[in-house]
Amino acid sequence: MVDWGTRMKTKMEREEAVVGLSGGDEIEIGIEIERAKQRCRLVIDRIRILSSSSCSSLSSSSSCNRTLLRLAQSELSFLSRLPILPNLNLNLNSRSLNIGHLEAVVHILQQPFVKGVSRVCKPIPLPPLPPSSSSSNLLNKNSKIHVDIVCSLNGNPVWFLVSARNPNYIFWNNNNYNASSCANNNNTNTNTNNLKKKKKKKTFFLRTRIQQLLDAASHSPPSTKPCSIILFFSNGLDDTIRSKLEHEFGASSDLGFHFPHFHLSKELEGGGGGGDWIYPPPPPLPPPSLCVLQIKIDLSRGRDRDPIPQIECGGLKDSLLLLSAAAAATPTKEDCIPFNFATSFFSLISRMKLGPLDVNVNVNDAEFAPQKDLSLQADLINFDTTALIALISGISNGSTHNILAKSESELRKRFKSNYEFVIAQVMSEIQNPIHMELGGVLFGKRGMICESVCSEFKELVSMCGGPNEKSRADHLLKCLMVVGDSPSARMMSLPTTRKLAYKNKVVFGTGDQWRAPTLTANMAFVRAISQTGMSLFTIEHRPRALTGE
Known part of the structure; x- marks a missing residue:
């Protein structure tokens, strides 16, 4: 070399x-x-x-x-x-x-x-x-x-x-x-x-x-x-x-x-x-x-730019219109305080930026809007579903000892084939609480999620979450900006395969389009992207599961 x-x-x-x-x-x-x-x-x-x-x-x-x-x-x-x-x-x-x-x-x-x-x-x-x-x-x-x-x-x-x-x-x-x-x-x-x-x-x-x-x-x-x-x-x-x-x-x-x-x-x-x-x-x-x-790089050199794929579930222009209309109603920290003021969940959320986002951009120029320092000004961080679950999970919010206090047979009946997976997460949480780990990552950042993540998260919480997890989920969603699915052209240019699933391309691609790193535990997808030679800014976190707490 x-x-x-x-x-x-x-x-x-x-x-x-x-x-x-x-x-x-x-x-x-x-x-x-x-x-x-x-x-x-x-x-x-x-x-x-x-x-x-x-x-x-x-x-x-x-x-x-x-x-x-x-x-x-x-x-x-x-x-x-x-x-x-x-x-x-x-x-x-x-x-x-x-x-x-x-x-x-x-x-x-x-x-x-x-x-x-x-x-x-x-x-x-x-x-x-x-x-x-x-x-x-x-x-x-x-x-x-x-x-x-x-x-x-x-x-x-x-x-x-x-x-x-x-x-x-x-x-x-x-x-x-x-x-x-x-x-x-x-x-x-x-x-x-x-x-x-x-x-x-x-x-x-x-x-x-x-x-x-x-x-x-x-x-x-x-x-x-x-x-x-x-x-x-x-x-x-x-x-x-x-x-x-x-x-x-x-x-x-x-x-x-x-x-x-x-x-x-x-x-x-x-x-x-x-x-x-x-x-x-x-x-x-x-x-x-x-x-x-x-x-x-002068992108006008050589062949024409590849067209941005048409995404049925939305576009970047829709996202900007949504943000413009909702900016005045963006929740304050007081709106996002959970019921228990002393929880690590509240401490973590309080570290994030929760004020209105300045979206004074021309929505007719939506294709290039994120490139006009919008995401840099906002210090955006994109959450996938695994990140949202990790924030509200009972494992991350003080239920580890309650889980370990139950018998193995009861836990196996409750979590079935995920028993070993859940116990490993409990032991990991005891050794290194995930809220403390993510505190530095989220400090001063403004959270965003795309519509696909929002829908999937609500569905999972409604089916598997307990009362406390559902309460935290409601408060968390109030503190995040929901943008339309608007994956970047370079992400969507990759072929859809078993490892490069379409829904993951939409989630990570939306973060890429907004120049925001994606917080995720889906490292299989991150590795698959890396193998294509494409550079993608992601932040890894340890996985957590809903416990019904």
Whole structure:
């Protein structure tokens, strides 16, 4: 995996090292190799922390976790095979590292605004491009294009391309590369044979690479089409090349969020990554000149936009009309207080925004209304049926000890085949109450549900809920905005299958259309979406069942 899409054909193929291993004797080289191995261990630790955190961008993507761990462990294995003894002649020209690239990728994934990661360091399959496309020959031949991260930022799907290269070795085009090679040859008196070998090496130029990505993005299916491409240069970018990106492709540093600089020297000095540090710590280095640029995709390029499917049960325009009419009647906190003021349910609801939603938008422009910062202003969070049940369930509201006090035979008669499922939820609730867990998730958020969820929830509560659960359900519905079923076009472009059920596509797609994350325990559907390559912002919660309480 080389920067800008060169795929790793073998385990020995690596990105050119950002850390300079030139000069010095073999002892110094051995120390540098040990430092690189320590960096690998640090990256592996960070990946494991990301995969274990329920709030991280990788919490629901086991495939991405495996990919990152495999790459980091492969790099560590590669470094461990290198000879470092002084009497062995190590050819530095054959040395290369990929750890800088992995560090940058993991650093991006650690940021709280990076959500819905569906692919990491994997190629994206592409449909055949029309012959008129400037990159059709190359892309059609490969049928895939490498993207470092596919995820969501502020509810919008994006592609990340990450480079940890020395900015002096990032070339704009072939002419730029030849001129630089000749200049280096004259200045350093490089051997002619070495220069020829260097020219034979497969090289990707930034301008060509960006053009290929823009063509691929514009012609991707709606489910994987990004709104923008984020270019992440962890070691900076030459001002001349940056100017060309801004002039030719409209690249901008105005992203609406900030990436902090990252530096590993302090962690290495402290012996991070496991084991005691027995080599001299690396010298302190200034933070790299991080450069992050965004290129927005012109959706008018290439083929026409796919039409938004017609949804029989409603549309986004109906949702806006409904919200406009109901804004003045939106309940206050006093309206939503349950009977027992001291319950965790009331405490949880009180953390949410319950005032009127400002919906001063043109309903005639409903297709793009959610993109006009409506959901960002409202801090919306979309509930599916599993989330609503979890909030009102007797298990979540103090009935755990009452359930455990009953005999096993009575519970089996009551819950039938769901007995083990309910008992597992009771034990989970005792160890970690779900209302406390969701308190931070819902704080300052405005809850929304689509009409399909509202209908299904009312039906389930009427059939299976007890008096207290029904009371909490009534109060909860008063605190939520009900919008019409209005799934996004990219969600509905996915085929309806057993794993991608139509009703789930409507529920999650409505949240996607409103740029709102969906709170859910339906991780089977989330995994099925991730397997399609589509990035979708979801928040996982533990399941709860109605108990008749």
